Amino acid sequence: MGAITYGVEAEKLGKAYRLYRSPFHRVLESVSFGKVNGHSQFWALRDIDFKLRRGASMGLCGANGAGKSTLLKVLSGITAPTEGRLRLNGRVASLLELGAGFHLDFSGRSNIMLNGVMMGFTRREMMARMDEIIDFAELGKYIDEPVRTYSSGMGLRLGFAIAIAVDPEILIIDEVFAVGDMYFQKKCVDRIFDFKRRGKTILFCSHSLYDIRQLCDEAIWVRDGRSAAQGDALYVTNEYTSYQRQHIDDASRALEGLIPANTVREDGLPAQLPKVREARVYKLGTDEECYEVHCGDGIEIRVWWENPDPEGIPIHLGIGLLRQDTTVAAGIGTQLDGLSLKGSEGCAVLRIPNLPLLAGQFLLPVVLFDEGGIHRYHEYLVPENLFVRAFTKEVGLVRIPHEWDLESGRPVPDHPTRPRKSAAAPGR
Amino acid sequence: MSQPRAPIPAHDTPVPAAAADLGGRHVPGPWVGSDAPSIWTLIARVPAFPRKVLNHRDLVLSSIIRELRARFQGTLLGWMWPLVYPIFMFAVYYFIFAELLQMKMPGITDDQKPAMGIFMFVGVLIWTGFAEGMLRAGNVIVENGNLIKKLAFPTELLPFNVTVVGLTTMLFGVGIYLAVLWGSVGLHAVGLIETPLWPDAPGLGLLWMPVLLLVQLMFTVGIGLLLATMQVFLRDTMQLASILTLTWMFVTPVFWVASPQVIGGIEPYMDTLALNPALHLLNCWRWVLMVGQPAVVFDGQPAFLESLGTISIWAVCLFVVGYLFFLRSQRRFADEV
Incomplete structure (x- = not known):
């Protein structure tokens, strides 16, 4: 069909940060037109190479400070790569921090608008999605209260609801899955699955290998700014688990x-x-x-x-x-x-x-x-x-031998459960 | 995590049908590389500024409204505040300079008694509109560091927005000023007061205002972009800028009349003073707002169109230089703030 088959392409991406010893060194370097070198370089990311098919999802795993967030920042265009190049084919929404840009004195409703236009959407688009967002965030009457009065969980819910409602073609998420309570997490995950089903490209990083295994087709394990393993999500997470x-x-x-x-016997002889x-x-x-x-x-x-x-x-x-x-x-x-x-x-x-x-x-x-x-x-x-x-997505330490019977047709017991042994029972 | 999750298709399943449907709509994005854009590429991007503002008009509008609202949110008077400030200022200037000090300029008639108060009011109003916008614009990138590090959006809109906010508050003042002047002319006409505050209220000359506003906007944004960029890399910039702005205010005829009739011996310095773009800016505004004002104010001053031409050239040059400077370093902001 001649269409672009890749949602995200990255070639030899690298990102170096400059560290200046003091503002003086920076001034010195700029007035000498670079003849005096006042900074040292720190490579946060190097040689990252991948192509992510449209409609596929990719997870990033790795230790803290390995460069996952830097990679997402470079990909979402917040910071420019120092080497290599990248291309995003489609409209991007990136969610690197929930509630970035929230104005605490304004109501949830105004913040939806502000946050949306900040992400490059029009007022009209945001108006059209307003109810959906409010519904999803489940803030009820609090939506017209200042965000300052929200609990942190409510703020996160609102942030997630906005990001997910704007319906981008490519979604970049940094570590924001564990939002709110179990119930809301489930909603978020369902939404992400929904995204996948509609053929959106998803990139996210998580410390939860479980999430990566469940949600992603592909994964990259980032170690010291480089890709230590990449490819099939199951393979990469296994590699990562095995490493550490x-x-x-x-x-x-x-x-x-x-x-x-050197244990010594009592009589003094070795x-x-x-x-x-x-x-x-x-x-x-x-x-x-x-x-x-x-x-x-x-x-x-x-x-x-x-x-x-x-x-x-x-x-x-x-x-x-x-x-x-x-x-x-x-x-x-x-x-x-x-x-x-x-x-x-x-x-x-x-x-x-x-x-x-x-x-x-x-x-x-x-x-x-x-x-x-x-x-x-x-x-x-x-x-x-x-x-x-393990080529199974079961979680835990061991695989318990099991079998299911889903059509047993047994009625709900009408007698109470047997009383538990009291906590003070012998042997406890 | 214990909640059940739907199984996902294995990774090697073909792209879902829904995705394939999108095929035609997808446009390949541009390659984003590591090379710093050449100076020509940057120059080519300068004229795109208005389009950027237009494309993000919702962002610009929301930010401006937010900024204005944030100032008065939670106050008792709310939206009255932007009006209270100039009213109060006007009253103070009138009272101190006209009534209390009986300050008069040479060659001023009796019905122009408050001339000095009005002269200073206009000066302070315009200067504040400019300086506040400029200084806020200089700080705005660093202040919004968290936003810049987390969201991808055209950062040049931030200095633009705060400049517009400065201009808007200034316009509130201009509105009050005009209301007072027109009011006094009206009251005089129906015989309620003996002498109007001002003999001749501004009329058609106000049609120049949009031009003046645009020029002032470019001028302020230009310096603002320059300062904002420098501030990202060297935090001493705005410290220095606030001192220099104060100095600048005093060498600009905000509180004094640059007329040989008022200040004897200023004559030889007139050419030097004319190098100051702010002088031309104030001059233009006074031509427009102080219609029928004492001729002495404009004695030795460049004519309106001359001042307008000069400040326009300044504005365009500063804007181009400032924006180029900003664009050159823009991609490094997120790393430095």
Whole structure:
């Protein structure tokens, strides 16, 4: 049809900020016509390259200060790129901050008008949408009160309602999803879906990988101003989840702290203590080492251990599955299963036929305990982390085996629910 | 988050039919690059200013109304305030200079007794309209930093808007002035007062007002754009500007009459004084508003059309230079405010 197939195109986009040490250096630089360099450069964004199909949506993820907002600013034309170029095909509405430009002394109604014309729409267009906006924001009679009297949630609702009502072809949103209560969030998300359905191009950044996975076709993971991964939203968010190197380092360090250093026996002789020599992960039932698995795969963890004094020191083996954010996904121990390690050395195999973990990177600490499962003789971290990918949009840590019955036809019970055990019940 | 969400189509599904329908309507946007626009591109964009204002007339109008409303929002007198100020000023000037000090210019007849008060009132009114607009315009970009960082819109409209606001308040004053003058002429005609405040109220000469307003607007916006740009990069600008504006006011005949008949020995400086564009601006307004005023006020002054020509040239030049300067740095505003 010869029409433009891309909504947003960016080529080698880069944005550098100039940092002047003081106003004096700035004056010096300008009076010397640049011969004296008074500033240093900071690249907030570099080499961002993408083409976003019309009607597609793209999410940006990444740590704070990675350059997500800068990218959105450059794309919405608020600031010019330092290198590269970009093109937007269609009318843009950008929502970088809810309620930017609100005049607190004026009523909600006047602010709708002011904000709308600020975004480049005419009074007539805004008049036509006034009722729709007021409806969506659900401000009721407060719409004619000064915005100063609004709660922050009400202000945000109004801001979102305006931005979403103006019906642009390209919508750029920065981190403004979590607006108001659950009910309003749902409305916002429905609206965004509605946008998608009508073939609008959407670009937004969010810390919620969930939102990106659910709403976006594509994603870019921005790290230190560069694209660390881009493409399919599921792939990018998985990559990002798997990364978060800092958390991993933190977790490893935390584990190291737990490992007793140079344990000395009471009689003063260096202890011959139990030790994990090696631990590795294999595909279930094979000798193929494997650290990148999918949810539902079968794996086995093999642990080679030694215990110089099996008579004096009975030991147990524990294996943990620790997500990179240090959430314990599972902790399995031989003592808990009523087993123990016999002999002075061996290879213990833990088989997990249907790995229920959802996407993430997991650390595998292996621990040799005393018979009570309290004292740790040796703690060993499997040198490679386990990457789990999940090609499902389910959320959480694990995938619970489940089945649905949607046509069971059971009536609503007419008896009251069984009384809960009181909070003071034993064991609590 | 717990709320259910509708499933979305997988990313590799074709563009929905609705989107395909839009096909023809989509126009490719221009490429936005990193290269600073050349001076010729910038010059070509200067004449587009009026069109920009026109295209965004709703934004301009809303901002101006907002600005005016914001001033009086929540006050008891509300919309009366812009009128109260000039009325009060007029009364004070009349009382102090005509009644109290009995200040008279040489060659003034009795029925022109309040001449000095009126002369100063007009001077202050016009000067305030200009200086207030200029200083506000100089600050407006930095003041609205948050807006500039979050919304994409033509930022040159901000200095324009506040200048128009300055002019509007000035017009309220002009209105009051005319009402008082016409009122006194009327009262005299029906015999209620012995001598009118002014012998000859302004008439057809007022038709020049739109021209004067336009020239003053360009002049003020030009300086405003220049200041606003400098203020973004160097915050000392407006500090310096307010001092200089005060100095400028005193070298401009706002409170004094630049006439050899009034100030002996001013003669040799007349040519130098004429270099001051503000002198010509005030001169024009006084020609229009002080019809039938004492000839002494205009003694040694350039004629109306001469002043109008001079200030017009100043206005056009300042506007072009100021706007070029603004356009050159505009793309960096969001990074600096």
